[in-house]
Amino acid sequence: MLEKLREAEFANQALLASYALQQLQAELAAQTAADAQLTAQYQAEATDRDSARQLAAKQPKDLVRLSITFALIAGAAALGYAVFGGSAMTLLKDPTSSLTAGTFVGYVFSELKQSLAFWFGTTSEATAQMRTITGFAVSPGTVTSDMDVSPAAPTVNVAATPAVGGADNYRGS
Structure with missing residues (x-):
């Protein structure tokens, strides 16, 4: 056995x-x-x-890429001077115009980053980081609330609202 x-x-x-x-x-x-x-x-x-x-090397007289890059550098420098020099102070105090200006500043610097990446290259880690940030920003429920806030549904069910320490709709948890 x-x-x-x-x-x-x-x-x-x-x-x-x-x-x-x-x-x-x-x-x-x-x-x-x-x-x-x-x-x-x-x-x-x-x-x-x-x-x-x-x-780009086969087109030596094509100055479009170079002109766009220098225009973006000049625009970024002008925006930096306007913001940090104080000449944009009244613009930045108004919530609506500051949101518009912030969006424009973000757009200019994003395009400048892409243009400089063409000239100097980029790493695959930077590309992966950009993909992750973009995925986070556009995923429903991560930055915005999933709750319906339309005028047709003005009431909130208090019993379904999480207690303190519960889910946080802003972060999507």
Whole structure:
């Protein structure tokens, strides 16, 4: 009886070892596939940058890219001077106009960042960070509330409102 129990135990250990081996092989295959995908993505980004720069090199008299970059640099400098120099103080005190001005400043600096990335390159980490921030900003419920605030539904169900320390609709939790 004891001999059969030992045989069953060894068979069970062998079966568990084969399961562990299969799991490790599956993890290795998944990691290899992920590495291959990441390598392909890096190569695609490098090829895209190279093709854009080769196109720019083939057009030496095309000053459009350079003009746009310098216009964006000059605009960013002018905006920085206006904000930090104090000449935009009255504009920034009004909530509506400051929101519009802030949107415009953000747009100009975003375009400047893209233009400078063309000339000097960018890292894949910066691209991934931008993708993550954009995904967070446009996902429903992360920045805005999921609650319906239309005039047709002016009442709020107090029983369904979370208690203090509960879900925070602003952060989407």
